[in-house]
Amino acid sequence: MMADASLRKKAQFNQERAERLKDPRQRLMGIDKSALDEQVKEKEALNKMEKERDAYFDKQAEFMDKHAQVLQREVDEVRRQRELETTKYRETYQRKDLGREWDLNDPNRIRKELPARVCDDDPRCGASSLQKFEGEDLDGKDRRIAQAQQQKAWAQQQLDEKQAKKWMEKDANRQYEDRSEEMAFRTWQIEQEVAAHRKQATCTTADFNRAMAEQKRKEKLQAKMRETQRNLEEIDNQLNSDMLTEKEGALMGRTTQSTRFKGMTQDQVQDIAQTQRAQRDQLEQRRRQEAEEERQLAQQSLLETRMGTALDRQRERERRDAAVKLGQERLAQAKEAADRKKNLNNLYKNEIGEEYFVYGKCL
DSSP states (O other): OHHHHHHHHHHHHHHHHHHHHHOHHHHHHOOOHHHHHHHHHHHHHHHHHHHHHHHHHHHHHHHHHHHHHHHHHHHHHHHHHHHHHHHHHHHHHOOGGGSTTHHHHOTTHHHHSOOSOSSTTOTTOOTTSOOOOTTOOTTHHHHHHHHHHHHHHHHHHHHHHHHHHHHHHHHHHHHHHHHHHHHHHHHHHHHHHHHHHHHHHHHHHHHHHHHHHHHHHHHHHHHHHHHHHHHHHHHHHHHHOTTTTTOTTOBTTBOOOGGGOOOOOHHHHHHHHHHHHHHHHHHHHHHHHHHHHHHHHHHHHHHHHHHHHHHHHHHHHHHHHHHHHHHHHHHHHHHHHHHHHHHHHHHOOOOOOHHHHHHHHHO
């Protein structure tokens, strides 16, 4: 259906194109852009349709493949169950020992029969059976076998004890190594913590020093700017002051010519003296403030130095205590390992007792 629709659209497009070519105005005036746009849209629609069809077929193929796999797994499971049932039936009802001729075909039939003589009082052994003689040791072979088995068992026991002792020593050494590694790791952790604290204190001190230096630099800069401003004001006053330039009318509101100026009045002199005293007081107060700030900075620096020294001493004490504790734990571990080894040596001894020879005599 999709192919037929595509063919019909293509035939219709060719027919419309032929009609447009027959028109001389469209053929000579230029290309029909709307027709080209329509062609592009139709191609995009066809491509989209092809992709959708391919995707649909791919999904159908994937679905059929999964369905075939599920059916194959079901067939395999049924076949496996059938084989298991057949094998179980054969093992249950078709064994060789259940056959009628098993007594004749049994390969161990002779081994299962009783020997000609079981013991000294065997009733089957009569006077003419030639199965019992005076002075023979019927249990000699069994006794030698029992002694060999006992020797083998003792050797195996000694081997097991030796292996167990070796394993216990390995386990003790491993535990000692684990404890040593743990103590080394704990020591490393303590050292790392001490180094981190020292680094943190150093960073804090450095940050504080940088902040104080920055604050001092700003204060110096501000003081320098104020000093420069005062100098500029003083220069400006010297150049433009009405009093210093002896401008007429500048003295107490009176009109005085420069050629007639005879000096300042007593009130002007007192005013100037009072202004100078105020300036000297401000200068003294600023100097005292700077001295107080320097004293506080020196006191803060001394306090930080003392705190750093106390912290270093505390860390040194902690390091010494950790080292002493580590040494004590290692001595305790070494003593414990020596005691364990001594106990193992006393516990596992490769000695043959009297029971070995008594057992042989009894047999």
